[in-house]
Amino acid sequence: MGVTHVLNAAHGTAYSHGGQDFYGATIDYYGVPAHDLPSFDISQFFFSAAQFIHNALNTPGDSFFTKLRKMPECVRERSTMPHTRDSSSPTSSAGSRAAYETPALSDLQRLFWFRGGSDNHVDQVWPNIYLGDAWAARSKTTLQSLNITHILNAADGPYSINTGAKYYKDLQIEYYGVEAFDDPSFDLSIFFYDAANFIGKALNTSGGKVFVHCAMGVSRSASLVLAFLMIHENMTLVDALKTVSAHRDICPNSGFLSQLRDLDIKLNEERKGTRECATKEL
Structure with missing residues (x-):
């Protein structure tokens, strides 16, 4: 054929x-x-x-x-969109951080129209954080060439990417599995903090490099990397999306994006509270 x-x-x-x-x-x-x-x-x-x-x-x-x-639930209308960002795209620069408000879901989805990353099996999206697919997860040669020390599988389980810690026992890799489904109704948010802490621990290990993956490296795993950047790197959701998208084409499904949006609102309120307390002390 x-x-x-x-x-x-x-x-x-x-x-x-x-x-x-x-x-x-x-x-x-x-x-x-x-x-x-x-x-x-x-x-x-x-x-x-x-x-x-x-x-x-x-x-x-x-x-x-x-x-x-x-x-994956990425409506690739973005393939027909210009490869440049326009002035109406949501922004979150340092100067506007104090006035930052979480954009509407539709505005966040528009960020995916402007492709700037790649669709390789694996891409480095943040220093020592690699985001990729199932092929890369099963390629021990690839993992060794990247000197990966930690793996976060966001599609763990018998009906998904069923590798597990035993698969990597000869590579001295620390493994963490999240049995998530790429469905908008699935509550991925319950794993945001545990996954973020695992990534953070990996990066704080001498020579630590973490590979985060699911089936295609665009929705489940991408969402967990975004959550890490928001929780541990103090990024807004907009900044996290732009940071990762600059290196890899991602598209969390609408449910995951909505859950990340809720996290963004929560973290933004906490930042506002911290700033208000600091102002009162002056």
Whole structure:
């Protein structure tokens, strides 16, 4: 058949255990973690799936194969948007930090329209923090070449990226698994602080380098890296999004982004309270 692209509309479910690592480097893979339930909103993937198919068909000599599977909830309208940011994009500079207010969900989603990162198997998105996919997680050669010392698997579990600490026992890697599902209804926020503390501990270890991954490195794992930057690096959500997106194309699903937005509101209120106390003491 000469297939070069695969769209899996049941990615990460109990019925599908494929992925980029299953097909190898010769196949361009896109997974959509959809469930065949009347209540499941598959419309959120229409544009991104259409864009992937369109790109495949416009690649010279390429053949495309769609499997009954699913891909990450990033509506890739951004592929058709300009590659520059406009003045209406939410900002959070140092000078405006005191007046910062968490943007609306729709404004945060607009930040993903302006692509500036990459879609490699793994990218360094912050000093000694690497964000990537399942292929990189299973490539011990890649992990060794990057001198990875810690791994945070945001798609842990028997029906996802079931590596676990035993898989890395010959690499002297400290492992932490989060059994999360890339579904807007999943509460990822319960892992924000534990994951952030694990990353922070890794970075404070001599020579520490942490690899954070899920299936594709765009939603679950990206959300946990964003939470780390907000909790431990005192970044606003806007700054964290821009920081990571500058190095890797990410797109947390709408539910995760909403949970990060709630975290941003909470942390922003705490910063305001700290500033008010400092002002009263002057």
